[in-house]
Amino acid sequence: MADEKFFLGRQPILDRAQRLFGFELLFRSADTLHANVTDYLQASASVIFDALSSFGFSEILGKHKGFINVNADVLMSDAIELLPVEKVVIELLEHVPVTDTIIERCRDLKRKGFAIALDDHIYDPVYEPLYEVVDIIKIDLLRTGMENLAAEVKQLRRWTPKLLAEKVETNEQYEECARLGFSYFQGYYFARPTVLTRTRVDVGRLAIVKLFNQLVAEVEIAELEQTFKQNPNLILNLLRLVNSVSVGLKERITTLRHAIMVIGYHQLRRWAMMALFTNNAKSGGDNPLLVLAVTRARLMELIVAEQPAAQGDRDYPDRAFMTGILSLADVLLKVSMDEVVTPLNLDEDVRQALLDREGELGILLSLVERIEQEEFDSISPLFERFSLSMKNLGPVQIEVCNWVNRMDELA
Numbered sequence: 001m002a003d004e005k006f007f008l009g010r011q012p013i014l015d016r017a018q019r020l021f022g023f024e025l026l027f028r029s030a031d032t033l034h035a036n037v038t039d040y041l042q043a044s045a046s047v048i049f050d051a052l053s054s055f056g057f058s059e060i061l062g063k064h065k066g067f068i069n070v071n072a073d074v075l076m077s078d079a080i081e082l083l084p085v086e087k088v089v090i091e092l093l094e095h096v097p098v099t100d101t102i103i104e105r106c107r108d109l110k111r112k113g114f115a116i117a118l119d120d121h122i123y124d125p126v127y128e129p130l131y132e133v134v135d136i137i138k139i140d141l142l143r144t145g146m147e148n149l150a151a152e153v154k155q156l157r158r159w160t161p162k163l164l165a166e167k168v169e170t171n172e173q174y175e176e177c178a179r180l181g182f183s184y185f186q187g188y189y190f191a192r193p194t195v196l197t198r199t200r201v202d203v204g205r206l207a208i209v210k211l212f213n214q215l216v217a218e219v220e221i222a223e224l225e226q227t228f229k230q231n232p233n234l235i236l237n238l239l240r241l242v243n244s245v246s247v248g249l250k251e252r253i254t255t256l257r258h259a260i261m262v263i264g265y266h267q268l269r270r271w272a273m274m275a276l277f278t279n280n281a282k283s284g285g286d287n288p289l290l291v292l293a294v295t296r297a298r299l300m301e302l303i304v305a306e307q308p309a310a311q312g313d314r315d316y317p318d319r320a321f322m323t324g325i326l327s328l329a330d331v332l333l334k335v336s337m338d339e340v341v342t343p344l345n346l347d348e349d350v351r352q353a354l355l356d357r358e359g360e361l362g363i364l365l366s367l368v369e370r371i372e373q374e375e376f377d378s379i380s381p382l383f384e385r386f387s388l389s390m391k392n393l394g395p396v397q398i399e400v401c402n403w404v405n406r407m408d409e410l411a
Contacts, residue, residue, distance in 0.1 A: 058405070068091060092117065118137045123156055136164050139163060149177070169187055169188060202321075215268050216269065287332075
């Protein structure tokens with residue numbers, strides 16, 4: 001058990017302002033691609049806690065909350081009290097029995113400062129003693145049915161827990177849940193909206209596109225200086241980047257040229273791409289789409305870095321990063337993917353990956369998307385193509401989470 005390996009899933013949870021509130025943490029055994037969470041928790045609860053302790057919550061969650069599924073055995077174990085009360089929400093799986101022992105255990109954990117949630121819940125009188133204890137009730141929209149949702153909410157409003165809507169797939173569902181008073185939302189609706197309108201291309205975004213293309217072409221520093229000088233807001237952001245803890249710079253920046261040289265073209269290209277998004281996206285690092293895009297980008301980069309092709313092509317990992325970061329740009333900017341790609345001076349393999357999911361980068365992007373959506377049945381052939389295994393994916397994902405959290409400091 002001590003040598004068991006995992007990979008980690010993080011499903012975003014949003015608040016009413018559609019800012020990132022937390023993640024539901026989903027653990028999978030490295031020995032199977034099946035998503036049987038209940039059996040896995042029963043068999044490996046102690047290993048999960050060891051893994052969380054080794055990884056560290058700051059690396060996985062950053063400043064956000066982590067929702068952790070538990071069954072009755074885990075709930076009653078002493079190990080659960082090792083979890084940091086300020087970082088976690090203990091989520092009782094739907095099959096946890098409502099007994100006097102369970103109710104008293106929840107009360108005890110609540111007194112100790114833990115937040116508690118009920119998972120996949122449908123109102124039942126037997127749960128009424130727990131409604132007085134728990135902080136959040138999660139309602140699965142598919143299981144409950146949108147036609148029954150208002151009546152379900154009315155029943156639960158007799159108590160004080162906040163409501164979280166699960167499996168929110170469309171903006172219409174989100175708006176209805178918000179109207180009914182839900183506080184939190186979980187699902188893929190924000191990653192799959194239909195692009196219906198075009199966002200106005202403002203001067204700031206055009207300047208960033210120009211800067212990105214200059215960086216790709218590796219123009220002279222003097223030309224970059226002129227672009228920055230024509231857009232003072234870019235200078236401010238550049239200096240924030242230089243002085244951030246993520247860069248780790250110790251020396252004092254004296255000139256704009258100095259700042260550009262310290263960071264380098266490689267890192268500036270990445271910064272320019274993220275600046276393009278944050279220029280449009282609200283809440284910066286709390287925007288779930290931006291977090292998802294950056295997570296994809298870093299994971300793709302790390303996977304590609306281990307491929308034989310990267311040994312003879314030093315720019316291959318960078319192109320993988322660009323593919324990931326741009327993969328949600330159409331949704332973020334509310335334009336078609338073709339409109340995203342056209343003004344950017346991208347390599348052909350990146351263009352094919354984004355427009356048609358073709359080529360090695362397109363296939364890798366499809367793999368990462370399936371990992372996010374837990375489509376495990378179709379993952380095995382893609383794992384073999386990139387010489388991946390479940391045993392080495394977990395540590396890479398933790399490294400990705402840690403990196404994304406550091407980037408959040410720039411927001």
